[in-house]
Amino acid sequence: MARILGPRRRASQAEDLVPQSWYNIVPDLPKPLPPPLLPDGRVPPRELFERIFAKALVGQEFSSERFIRIPEEVRDVLIGLGRPTPLFRARRLEEFLGTPARIYYKFEGVLPTGSHKVNTAVAQAYYNMVEGVERLSTETGAGQWGSALSLAGALFNLKVRVFMVRSSYEQKPYRRVLMELYGAEVIPSPSKLTNAGRAVLERDPEHPGSLGIAISEAIEDVLSHDKARYSLGSVLNHVLLHQTIIGLEAARQLEEFGEELPDYVIGCVGGGSNYAGLAYPFMRFKLSGKKSSMKFIAVEPRACPSLTRGAYTYDYGDTAGLTPLLKMHTVGHKYRVPPIHAGGLRYHGDAPSLSLLVNEGLVEARAYSQTEVFAAGALFSKVEGIVPAPESAHAVKAAIDVALEARESGEASVILFNLSGHGLLDLQGYLEYLEGRLRDYEPESIDLSYLPRVSLRGGP
């Protein structure tokens, strides 16, 4: 009988692999990070951010410290929830592909809500609790962020109110159930609770909702309650900072496998937090010249191609245009994102630091259509035994492609990718894949002519 390879090899998960500090890439970027701006070109005052977010988080958002200490309580809770997450070597996938490459993946899907999002949710809930905030308000599309924040709220005795895009609220009840199990209040958006919601409902009582509207509702809700604050699950510097725990652990786990720095670091990008979380602690060594040959690949859906086809320019964070402008790769805040299953990748923009790195040519961006992504996810399920979230399957697809390129060139490259979540609550997409019913979407053209033209007025 042929020797059967175990599904995978796992690095140690000793608690001391969890870092004591997060890594902030901002001071190491090749150019200064462009600040958020108001439409008139002014830098928004700190107080504006502090009315919306916990002060400590605003401090991190604008920090230029390279390392920021993780509060002991946050680190303990993350360990209690399952950190460090496993780093696996995908030996069966390597063998299946016949590649000389060694493929490693960090699996964030072992965390209780099934993805990396709880890494920042816990930190954000902690700082809000310390500052005496009583309730957190946020938006969620498919529900991954909402469930992570609901869990974190339950752990730190904070009330959580989630404005959930109505179409998901109705079509995807399981994520809502998860949030309600954690004690959160889930409100289908547009709702009658806010002016923003009421205005939309007046025009169209059957409106399916959108992330943009839900963000507007959550912010309005926070502005009308003194002890409420807003939480965001991606895009902002402090969120990416909290996610670097992923890459810091992975670097030490790779060492255990006897590897040095990887040749390729791959991840999927919605707003950029899971990819930055894995990649930035390695990017540090590319930027410092310790290993400048390292290649970074950010993967997005063809249906929402902000990195590959968007512009690098100032745009609003939300559809309604209520937030300050961020300099980022964007397909425009009015872009109607097609209904692909990778709900977490349906965002029009990208984190400013990641956008800068792509624009500087330090990160390569690739885009795939959803059928090829689900095919990669299905292959991975069969060979490695883990069903990837549709978002994460984008990273799987790119890792497979790079491993096949290595087979052609005969190079024994080391590939590291982030498996940001499991897909066990996304089986509807896999069902459509199996039945050959998936639709692929690709915009013919992207209209950015309506975007405001702003430039910095005066110093920050």
Ligand SMILES: *Cc1c(COP(=O)(O)O)cnc(C)c1O
């Ligand atoms: C939300 C989500 C993403 C996309 O968000 P990023 O901020 O780009 O990481 C990717 N994977 C999973 C599993 C998610 O839940």
